Amino acid sequence: MRKMSGKWLGRSLSLAVVALVTLIAATGANAAPAKPIVVGIISGFSGPYAAPAEDQWRATVLAAEEMNAKGGLLGRQIKVVRRDDKINPGEAGKMVQDMIQNDHPDFILGTNFAGTILPVNDQAKKAGIPYIAIAQNDKITTASDRGPYTFHEAVTPTINGTALGDWIARNMGKKIYYLMADYAFGKDNYASMSKAAAKAGATEVGLAYFPVGTTDFTPFIAKVRAAKADVVVCAAFGNDAVNLLKQIQSFELTKVSKFFFPVADLQFDMAIGFKNLQGTYGGANFYWELAEKDPAAKRFVDSFRKKYGVPPSGYAGYAYSAMQLIRMGAEKAKTIEPAKWSKALEGIQYDSYKGKEWIRACDHQAFQPLFVVKGRTQAEAEKAGKAQFGYREIVGVVAASESTERTCKELGYK
DSSP states (O other): OOOOOHHHHHHHHHHHHHHHHHHHHHHHHHOOOOOOEEEEEEEOOSSTTHHHHHHHHHHHHHHHHHHHHTTOBTTBOEEEEEEEOTTOHHHHHHHHHHHHHHHOOSEEEEOSSHHHHHHHHHHHHHHTOOEEEOSOOSSTTSTTTOOTTEEEOSOOHHHHHHHHHHHHHHHTOSEEEEEEESSHHHHHHHHHHHHHHHHTTOEEEEEEEEOTTOOOOHHHHHHHHHHTOSEEEEEOOTHHHHHHHHHHHHTTGGGTOEEEESSOOHHHHHHHOHHHHTTOEEEESOOGGGGGTOHHHHHHHHHHHHHHSSOOOHHHHHHHHHHHHHHHHHHHHTSOOHHHHHHHHTTOEEOSSSSOEEEOTTTOBEEOOEEEEEEOOHHHHHHTTOTTTOOEEEEEEEOOOGGGSOOTTTTTOO
8 A cells, every 4th residue: 555645644634624614614604593582472462451461562572672683692582472361361371382382482471460370370380481470460479389480570469559558548548448350469459458558547448349341330439439438449450440540530539539549550541541540549660751760761761662652651661671581580690591590580689671679589579669650630741741641740659678578488488
């Protein structure tokens, strides 16, 4: 066998290296882009709660576009998909199963109805997918219901009711009548709010529950008028709030009592109008005029208005902040692997859209400030330079505090 010369061997190796480099370059050029990170949102996109659901979707899309414009998350683009749970627990379970099977989400957000949160959480737990709840629910943070990757960006009814019940009793009146939606949202808010108000010296003068989807509140209005309460607390959401407020003003009940809604939001206000909102009060997790004071709120409001032409609602804020939790957890953990991502968020402090928040490690609950808003007249809004969307003004702030929520032990954690 003929022996190769050193010069010929060197040349052959050089050619081989060039060929290998060329092959690698060609392979890289034709390689498929990194698989996107899929975020699914499930909410009541049809029915009486459709307006806040659409705002949740808009905020989710906005946050994804902002992150994608900066290169995505961990070098991967974000894709968002959605399903309609029709504010029905059974439908929520089916829709999340469909999403998991067909879209393979890395994260799930939702819902906007207390009754659909747990069915979504159950399916997410079974699939090992992180779930961030963005509506009020008292069970989602308990040791028996929360999954290892479950987070709650919204306040619980306990937090909401405790914080606002105390404020009402101290600032609005001592005789309180409760008119509450007949499901978890209304019942849980009543439980915590009545307790906090009583502790602050208030007296309950009546309680009634109304079905979701009520259009005629006449039977309840008679009871409210007869109670002659200082304050009537109305736990009504979506179209229920719209219908109730219109009838409150029609029957001139504001001449008899002050009215307070535990959850007030811009989407409802736009449907209700200045005439029916004037002089009434509400609790809010966010109000767009916070942009005048908080830099994070300003960035959020400006971006949302630029894209959609209207300010964001509070439920848009919940969804936007949930997307930021996904981002912060991934950046801190340098992965979206559920266990590592989840651990990275425990105890984290952040200001995504309205002021300082933090995640409690034991129950993955977000603690955050709440705001009391009062309805303006059309003239007052015009005078303030906010004739188009200035339906309310902020008249009170309740600082974030873990004292408003059940303790970790009370929730079942050791």
